[in-house]
Amino acid sequence: MDLEKRLSDVEAMVQMMGINTKEVLTFDEAAKYLGMSKSYLYKLTSTKRIPHYKPIGKMNYFNRTELEQWLQAKRVSTVGELDQKAQSYCMKGGLR
Numbered sequence: 001m002d003l004e005k006r007l008s009d010v011e012a013m014v015q016m017m018g019i020n021t022k023e024v025l026t027f028d029e030a031a032k033y034l035g036m037s038k039s040y041l042y043k044l045t046s047t048k049r050i051p052h053y054k055p056i057g058k059m060n061y062f063n064r065t066e067l068e069q070w071l072q073a074k075r076v077s078t079v080g081e082l083d084q085k086a087q088s089y090c091m092k093g094g095l096r
Helices: 003-021 027-034 038-046 064-071 079-091
Strands: 024-026 061-063
Touching (some): 003 027, 024 064, 027 064, 061 064
Antiparallel strands (some): 024 061
């Protein structure tokens, strides 16, 4: 690995460490934090599908904790959990 690439990796790590400690994120920081493109994040904000703030009109800001909650909002059950629910449903008599 060449020195330039290693330096770039270290810079990216330091930047992410800073993002992980901030409470309020800028648009660019939020896109990096979420691991998504800026265009997709823009689509989410313009359709009001992600929590954000616009204190100055044009600029979007994000609360890091709210982003984490948003990411975890629609959990998908595992096959094992679904099997257990189905088994429990059947044991209770299911539809009568």
